[in-house]
Amino acid sequence: MNKKLFVALVALLLVAVFMGATYVYRAEKAQQAVSLAARNRDALVRAHAPTLGPAQAPVHIVEFLDPACETCAAFWPLVKQLMARHPRDVRLSIRYAPLHQGSLDVIRLLEASRLQGRYWETLETLLRTQNAWTEHHTARIERVWPQLGGVGLDLARLKADMASPAIERLIEQDVRDLRALNVSKTPEYFVNGRPLPEFGFDPLVALVQQELQAAGRAR
């Protein structure tokens, strides 16, 4: 009998050590991310980033996004809902994290659509139809074209603009910034310069709520 108790205690101890180590490790990582973001505020907020919402909004969400990332596509409608709940207080900027193979081309396409004033429609269409143009986490640009029918883009101009050196420079800057901020997964959100304490939509909502409260705009 006391052998059983002994083994149970050892098992409990091992699990407790595991959970304790997990807690300490996560807390330390979260702290590192906070100070890294604080030290690299310039890298986080760039004037070139496509931005939605009023310029004076007290809460600014910066999202590092890969158009080929499934979770980014899954989060997009939720983020739009969150913005719709606070139309005057939340602003969203998109930065690129081309972590999937082939997503560079899709980002070039997105930026080219911005030159035609159809950025957000294009982004939304891309994320909605993502299944049709990704395969094994690889983006296939040739499968993107048929998806763009309803967006009203001038495709010939779009293809020409995709080779623009300005777009190339923008992407290079985003990639430098995501390295500086140690963004290794997408989507990654920063709210007024603070990273999410843990990944998930609820932590994003909670952080936005905190910042709204800090700005005296909470309802």
Add this chain to the structure above:
Amino acid sequence: MPTALPPAASDRAWFPLFAAWTIASISTLGALFLGEVMGLAPCVLCWYQRIFMFPLVLVLGAGLFPADPRAVRYALPLALAGWLVAAYHLLLVSGFVPASLVPCDAGGVSCSEVTVRWLGFITIPLLSVAAFSLILLALVAALPRKHP
């Protein structure tokens, strides 16, 4: 032929079985920590070592209550196979086996790349070899002796 071993034999086997179970449990939780908490993706060889390590926790755990030295028979093949994979992996990261022979990069995680190095020499494959070696030693100590 007796169906149950004499109490003395199972008593003698209990502690080594328990020791092997403890090492397997620590190794399993350690592998889960590296993979799930630290986010280090396991390479193909790591997966095979996990395949042989994780069931040891259950097989040896079942062999503790009631104390059953025959659990060694079921645990030994797992421990031996795991040890072989771990030894190969250690040779690979130490450069004794050319990396080009390893079909590892399909999943995008290289087996020959060293992702963790504590105190300058402790790597994950070294820990794995050490764990499987200790488990093997404990299992051999728990082997039932032939009755005269």
